[in-house]
Amino acid sequence: MNSTNRTFAGIDIGGTNIKFGLFDQQGKVLHKEHRSTMAEKGPEALLHLVANIAERLLFFAADEELEVKSLGIGTPGAVDFRTGQVIGTCPNIKGWQGTQIGQALRERLNMPVFVDNDVNCMAVAESKFGAATGGGTTICLTLGTGVGGAILFDGKLYRGANYSAGELGHISIDHNGRLCNCGNKGCLEVYVSSKAIVANVKALLGDDMGSIFKRVLEGEIENLNIRKIFAAFRSGDEAATRVLGETASYVATALSGVVNLLNPNRVVIGGGVAEGDNGFVAMIEREIRERAFDSATDGMIVVRAALGNDAGFIGAGLLGEMTS
Numbered sequence: 418m419n420s421t422n423r424t425f426a427g428i429d430i431g432g433t434n435i436k437f438g439l440f441d442q443q444g445k446v447l448h449k450e451h452r453s454t455m456a457e458k459g460p461e462a463l464l465h466l467v468a469n470i471a472e473r474l475l476f477f478a479a480d481e482e483l484e485v486k487s488l489g490i491g492t493p494g495a496v497d498f499r500t501g502q503v504i505g506t507c508p509n510i511k512g513w514q515g516t517q518i519g520q521a522l523r524e525r526l527n528m529p530v531f532v533d534n535d536v537n538c539m540a541v542a543e544s545k546f547g548a549a550t551g552g553g554t555t556i557c558l559t560l561g562t563g564v565g566g567a568i569l570f571d572g573k574l575y576r577g578a579n580y581s582a583g584e585l586g587h588i589s590i591d592h593n594g595r596l597c598n599c600g601n602k603g604c605l606e607v608y609v610s611s612k613a614i615v616a617n618v619k620a621l622l623g624d625d626m627g628s629i630f631k632r633v634l635e636g637e638i639e640n641l642n643i644r645k646i647f648a649a650f651r652s653g654d655e656a657a658t659r660v661l662g663e664t665a666s667y668v669a670t671a672l673s674g675v676v677n678l679l680n681p682n683r684v685v686i687g688g689g690v691a692e693g694d695n696g697f698v699a700m701i702e703r704e705i706r707e708r709a710f711d712s713a714t715d716g717m718i719v720v721r722a723a724l725g726n727d728a729g730f731i732g733a734g735l736l737g738e739m740t741s
């Protein structure tokens with residue numbers, strides 16, 4: 418088999434689903450699947466499930482005569498990249514902190530296994546095949562159930578002294594603000610997670626939904642979710658526009674500090690919330706430009722992530738490549 422025909426294998430562990438697949442060196446997805454994470458069954462069951470998925474993926478590749486040299490895994494929480502151990506907390510997967518993913522899978526599969534934080538993986542994928550190609554300094558922010566971040570210098574991940582860099586969701590935007598799960602006050606995540614956005618729209622609507630939301634929700638406010646809020650936003654609903662405007666403003670407040678600190682070439686916004694609308698990303702960009710130094714935003718671009726749900730397993734699959 419020649420070296421121009423390499424295949425990459427990645428697994429992206431999320432709080433709800435595990436996505437996994439194979440892709441070629443042009444980033445073309447050759448195979449992908451997903452499974453429920455079933456985090457409630459505990460860390461040992463999850464590690465077992467991930468190992469089974471890895472074997473399945475590698476058997477499939479072998480069957481198709483695809484050459485896979487290493488396996489990559491993305492997971493929530495900070496990860497010691499040398500060992501593949503989860504060292505950070507993972508609120509969505511109870512008991513996952515401390516899990517030796519890398520060691521367990523290397524022993525079981527007898528091949529190189531690389532493990533990193535899920536947002537770091539997303540950033541790697543975007544830098545290779547998506548919205549962050551071209552090197553330079555990139556800031557990635559993901560907006561979803563949680564708010565994550567990653568930093569790339571010259572196209573390479575900056576992991577920090579103890580693999581904990583890039584936690585953009587835990588930049589405080591209010592020194593005496595609401596208490597965050599991490600123990601700090603006023604963290605960005607508390608104000609802009611999908612849960613916070615839904616709660617803010619509900620609070621604003623109260624008993625009076627207005628005609629657009631009545632139509633979008635078919636009368637049931639319990640059906641409210643991010644997708645429906647963006648649908649109402651695109652139809653010009655006042656409450657949706659106001660809440661998403663405030664959300665963009667919170668995000669821009671945190672990011673303008675990061676932009677002043679690092680003077681990046683680009684900011685990439687991903688995650689379920691950002692997938693909703695280009696207009697939302699444009700609002701964030703506008704306000705970063707208002708708040709940050711002109712010299713720091715001159716030539717900088719703010720873009721939506723390009724690879725969507727596949728970014729996690731693609732970036733994981735590239736981890737081995739990025740280290741060599």
Ligand SMILES: [Zn+2]
Nearest residue numbers: 587597599604
């Ligand atoms: Zn926090």
